[in-house]
Amino acid sequence: MQMNPLGRTGLMVSELCLGSMTWGSQNTAAEGHAQIDRALERGVNFIDTAEMYPVNPIRAETTGRTEEVIGEWIARSGRRDAVILATKHSGEGFRHARGGAPISAETIPGAIEGSLRRLRTDHIDLYQFHWPNRGSYMFRQNWRYDPSGQDRQATIAHMEETLEALQREVARGTIGHFGLSNESAWGTAQWLRVADERGLPRVASIQNEYSLMCRLYDTDLAELSVNEDVGLLAFSPLAAGLLSGKYQGGAVPEGSRMALNGDLGGRRTERAFAAVDAYLGIARRHGLHPVQMALAWCRTRPFMTSAIFGATTMDQLDLALDSTAVTLSDAVLEEIDSAHRTHPMPY
Numbered sequence: 576m577q578m579n580p581l582g583r584t585g586l587m588v589s590e591l592c593l594g595s596m597t598w599g600s601q602n603t604a605a606e607g608h609a610q611i612d613r614a615l616e617r618g619v620n621f622i623d624t625a626e627m628y629p630v631n632p633i634r635a636e637t638t639g640r641t642e643e644v645i646g647e648w649i650a651r652s653g654r655r656d657a658v659i660l661a662t663k664h665s666g667e668g669f670r671h672a673r674g675g676a677p678i679s680a681e682t683i684p685g686a687i688e689g690s691l692r693r694l695r696t697d698h699i700d701l702y703q704f705h706w707p708n709r710g711s712y713m714f715r716q717n718w719r720y721d722p723s724g725q726d727r728q729a730t731i732a733h734m735e736e737t738l739e740a741l742q743r744e745v746a747r748g749t750i751g752h753f754g755l756s757n758e759s760a761w762g763t764a765q766w767l768r769v770a771d772e773r774g775l776p777r778v779a780s781i782q783n784e785y786s787l788m789c790r791l792y793d794t795d796l797a798e799l800s801v802n803e804d805v806g807l808l809a810f811s812p813l814a815a816g817l818l819s820g821k822y823q824g825g826a827v828p829e830g831s832r833m834a835l836n837g838d839l840g841g842r843r844t845e846r847a848f849a850a851v852d853a854y855l856g857i858a859r860r861h862g863l864h865p866v867q868m869a870l871a872w873c874r875t876r877p878f879m880t881s882a883i884f885g886a887t888t889m890d891q892l893d894l895a896l897d898s899t900a901v902t903l904s905d906a907v908l909e910e911i912d913s914a915h916r917t918h919p920m921p922y
Contacts, residue, residue, distance in 0.1 A: 576618025576899055579880050581659070582779030583804050584752045586700065588659050590874055590899065592621040592808060594885035599640030600629035601830065601887050607644040608651070610892055615657055617896045623782070623808065623883050625663035625705060626672075626690050631835045635671035639693055646695035661701035661808075662690050663756060663782075668705055677708045679733070680740040687749050702741070702750040703782060706757040708733060713757040713784060715841035715922065717791065734766055738775035745776055754808070756782035760796050767803055778805050780880055785809035787818060787854055787869055787911065788847065788921055797878050806880030809873055813884065815839040817847060818869045820855050830887070842922045850918035857910045863901065870898035872911060 578587040593614045598607035611622065627633065628641035642662065649655050664686045666678040672689075676682050690699060706713070709730055712720035744750045753776040755763060763781060770777045781800065785792045785807060792800075792807060800807055813819060816832055817839065827833050833843065858865040873882040886892035903911075 577874075578620075579806065580804075581701070581752070581880060582806060583777065584779050586659055586752070588621040588881050589619045590879075590881055591619055591870070591896065592623050592661075592881040592883040593619050594810070594883045595622060595624045595641050595645065596628045596630050597885055597887055598629055598644040599637050600631055600634075601832075601835070604644045604647055606887075607641075608648045609889065610886060611645070611648050611658075612652075613889065613892055614896065615654070618899075619896070620657065621659045621661070621881055623661045623810075624694075625665055625703075626686060626693075627663075627665040627669045627705070631832055633671070638669070638671040639689070642690055642693035646693050650695045655696055659700045660694065660696065661703060661754065662694065662699055663703040663705040665705040666708060678704050678737060679708075680736040683737060683740040683744065687744055691749060698748055698751060700751045701754050701779065702744070702752070703754040703756050703780075704737075707755075707759075707762055709762075711757040712759065712791075731765065731769065734769045735773065735775075738766075738770055738773070741776045752776065752779045754778065754780040754782060756810075758783065758796075760799050763796065763799055763803075763805060767805070778803075780806050780808050782808040782810055782883070784811045785873070785876075785882075786812045786814045787872060787915070788814040788842070788850055788918075790915065790919075792878070800878035807876070807878050808880055809882045812873050812882040813866060813869055814847075814851075815842050817842060817851050818854060819866050820851060823848060823851060823855070844922045846918065846921040850914070850921035853914040853918055854911070857907060857914060860910075861904070861907050863903075863907070864894065866894055867898035867901045868903065868907070870895060871901040871903050872908075874899075875903065875908065 577590045581588045624641050664678050667675045709725050741753050758781055766778050855865050858868045884895045
């Protein structure tokens, strides 16, 4: 398992990150613990979660359960030092527990304390803002994204205040480093500028959606990412399971994400299935498993720090972990480029 630098933090994280958003809904606590054990055995040292997890579906009675599952593993195993732990302040997404209060200097301390309690740890290695208060073009909102109503002055003031609050948490030892999620190039640049000018916590990473099917990052954030040492933590690198091929031909496997969330968060479109066919054809022609091809391709990207994948079975977990042994040939990469030009924005 290759290790990559997490921004300028000095931490090294595995090229694959174990996602956890199914633990407590689609997966039991015991299954989550088994996944952690197997991933660590295979060289993964990075786990990502969020205070609002699990999802599929999001329910008041399970909100926060995923962090509790991880905390139970930490308490049982005593292996806190074996993992770099990332979680998120979900702001308005945490509607079942804080009433959906936005991310602010006032909510940060309580959100961190809640995560620490559920995780059964005294510190969080990477503390991320799940999405910007001002809104985001992620989750298929890019088609009608309009930032013209934003208040720049208020946005900058928010950045200053929340970075100061994070600095206080760093001083207390409750968090180590700061990351963004579902952010834009302009937003990330402003977070960096404010941090540099005022000596406040610097953005270490950006967790945005990225896969063969969703490549907004290529022209939006790639240059900033490389030049500013703010690497991508790619979520949904398998396009919510579409790239596995399991949904082709109208199939909806029992217990799958599509069975629980019919449109896969807006990803289920006719154009998406056509694009998947193209990528499945490439994998078939070159004797590759499409899941491993998709994850191996992520590793080729110059801005990639780690690809976050999730699994609901141990077979799925092992399949993803085995992708680290796959190296894509130039011929495969050329065919992927051609497929992308034919199917540039399939959902």
